[in-house]
Amino acid sequence: MARRLIPLFDRILVEKILPPSKTNSGIILPEKSSKLNSGKVVAVGPGATDRDGKLIPATLKEGETVLLPEYGGTEVKLGDKDYHLYREDDILGILRD
Template sequence: MSKVSLKPLADRVLVEPAAAEEKTASGIFIPDTAKEKPQRGSIVAVGAGKKDEPMTVKVGDQVLYGKYAGTEITVDGKDYLIMRESDIFAVL
């Protein structure tokens, strides 16, 4: 897990997306142009939450999120997603 100097505000979380699948279950390699955007990742940083809604996820949690959830950002040369906690579907 990465150590990031970025601190999300309010109910936002910083997620490091999992790597895209390199090959199918049957062993066929997937070219870069056909790779699906990952919908799974690990939480790297969390905000403090809203006044009446504390955060339910924590750093290190593996989560599932929507295909188009969050905003892509780059910090120290690594790609991350920053999204609201409500964009997270489940904790694995």
């Protein structure tokens, strides 16, 4: 049975992108060679509410690649995969190709 987690409020479910451990030619890369901490947005909550109770929709969309903070987020395990939950304002930016 596959589960789908739908975040509440302004939370974002992210699957971290692991940097490659070796190049195409087979050269093994050191662990700290890639400092870019990025992930793919898997699910997005509906958004936060302001003081008047009006919904402020989330700006991120599923499938976007985002820059993540070095620390933070809540680790979530669904099946055999690890994900992280962040508040939308904790996400540092969107990475474009």
